[in-house]
Amino acid sequence: MNILVLGGTGAMGVHLVELLSQRGDAVSVTSRRERPSRKNVTYVQGDAHNNDFLQTLLDSRRWDAIVDFMVYQTEEFRHRMPQLLAATAQYVFLSSSRVYADSAEPITEDSPRLLDVSTDAAYLKTDEYALTKARQENELADCGAGNWTIVRPYITYSEIRLQLGVLEKENWLYRALHGQTIVFSKDIADRMTTLTYGYDVARGIAALIGNDKALGEAFHITCDRPIRWSEVREIYFDVLESKTGQRPKVKMLNKSPFTYPQVVYDRYYNRVFDNTKINGFIDTATFTEPHAGLRRCLEAFLEKPQFGGIGIERTALFDRIVGERTPLSAFSGIKHKTAYLLYRNCPSAARIMAGIYHRIK
Secondary structure, eight states: OEEEEETTTSTTHHHHHHHHHHTTOEEEEEESSOOOOBTTEEEEESOTTOHHHHHHHHHTSOBSEEEEOOOOOHHHHHHHHHHHHHTBSOEEEEOOGGGBOOOSSOBOTTSOBHHHHOOOHHHHTSOOHHHHHHHHHHHHHTSSOOOEEEEEEOEEEOSSOOOBTTBOHHHHHHHHHTTOOEEEEHHHHTSEEOEEEHHHHHHHHHHHTTOGGGTTEEEEEOOSOOEEHHHHHHHHHHHHHHHHSSOOOEEEESSOSOOSHHIIIIITSOOOBOOTTGGGTSOGGGSOOHHHHHHHHHHHHHHSOOOOOOOHHHHHHHHHHHTOOOOGGGSOHHHHHHHHHHHHHOHHHHHHHHHHHHHHO
């Protein structure tokens, strides 16, 4: 099969490309930066949001499948969708299990979505991620074509992505490795979640590609075993203690300091899934058990740790909560160092200045 993967260089995409290549498919992958091609895999440098670049790629051949990892605003997706559907026999759209509303029962693909049942008028006026994905699912369902497949991963982890609640590794693991206190909250720690190894999600996507029974259908691809965030924290801490000789310090708040939708409309929910539907294509009982997978991925990361930006405002907030200071050497350039000092010592003034800067910009 000739398969085009848009934006396939992330935690799921890298595994999917490798799996498709191994089974003999010819895979083309878009990437913003230059990457060396190899047997069965061709990297095409360019911005897949650029319509001219995309159209040239779509016109280059008839694609047996297109897997789309790109993140769109709804209007952009509405205009792009007909191009994508016309260029392939199967368009695989990466949505998210964040679309689902809270549920007391294990979530199925037919469980209510936030977009359909939320009574929060202010929230529904936004284009927040869970709403955006649900609206784009609706665009596909209403388009009149049937050559699409919707995939709804939930929280994935890998050797480069290790989350704790809403905290990326730059927000908690960086602090732990530098002797700083991690800030976490009991209201999230007590919730059940479902974490799935990126490789296993990729296996599920690969099983759907080229299968006519997947057309016009939505699937979530998640691990069978839910886990509490408090268990995730202890797994991480056990690994760090065994590798560094010290158990990380943690400040447990009763309530999360964050009130944005990812917290209120996701992390505060117990996320447990019914995998009956995807099990018609792949046996999720073979997926990596989270205790073993999280441990292995953190151990692999610690062999060669690499962090992105640690986040100025969030780092300053955590430092204020625990009474610590992050060394200015952690921030690049005088602008970021100054911003940290402002957010650390006078957050209200920092936000006013940031607002003025964005209006001028």
